[in-house]
Amino acid sequence: MNENDLNNLSDEELILEFQQTNNERAFNLIVKRFKNPLINYVYRFLGDYDSCVDVVQDTFVKVYRYKDRYTDVAKFSTWIYTIATNLAKTEYQRRKRLKTFSISGFGDEENNYEIKDNTFRPDKSVDSLYKEEQIQRALLKVKVVYREPVILRDIQGMSYEEIADILNIEVGTVKSRINRGRKRLQKLLKNVYKD
């Protein structure tokens, strides 16, 4: 199967191709499709770029090793997001246990120190940068159970059903958790949303 044919395949067809023929190009294409969405998701969850890159790499390593465990009863995106979520949570717990002090504001809810991210685009206004930092900081203060669905819904743009599958909870629970998460965020960002 040539590169063009592989590009036309869906995510599920790609992983099946990788399962059946061990085609590395199919795996590389999966990495290409999912690396940025996963990095974005895990970064918003952990708030630390290096850790998030490690977690996402681990996610792909697991997909590579345990490719045969995927069955086509679920969407591939659901499967890979579930792996990433579990690894991100494990990393979060590990860091919390070790009480590693992070300058990105990870863990400790009160003492957060900021460093300007040089990767920020210069065309963005100072206000918008400030707001973004405030939102990220507030996200990290929200409990994990509320943070996950809020990120998946409002940042990653997933459906309630997909989130329910990824987090292995009921759709109703997803909705209520998102609502609580948003409320908490709103409260934390009351200075941003004064009006």
Added chain:
Amino acid sequence: MEEKKFENLINDLKNLRKINAPDNFEFNLQTRINNLSEKEPEIVKKKYRLVTTIAFASVVVILFIISRPFAEDYEDPFQIQPQLREDLIAISENSNALPLNDIINDSFKESDSNLQKGIASSKSNLPEKLNDINSSSADNQVQFTISKKDLNFTRPVMNDEEIRQVQILKQKLMSKKN
């Protein structure tokens, strides 16, 4: 309704800048995967060795626990006396309450009266009772005598007239034979 309440927040969350993977992401990932496939056979070998060792040690420990050949309280399972059944113990206790001789005498009286009446079902429950008694208690050694007459439960009882008729029939048969 709820969505409108958080409209600004939701918009801001949606418009957060997208974080991308570093340029060397694929290269690093490939390196990790290659390292993994090199390490895997060694890990498998180590695991195999570990499992084998643990299994062998477990078998040795289990065998030692089962046999315990040097233990003072060691009892050979084939030499242990069988446990007494509770129901038999109960009978044994009851047999103390009822004198053994009374049971035997009652049984003989019953069998004698049945014999005299010529009832076909004169088989008394004596043997059953005796067996029960003997098996329930090894200490109760029963000694009694039973005559041949007493054991012949199927012996027909005839009156004089019947005996006379039988004699006549016997003589007729003998004369016909001769």
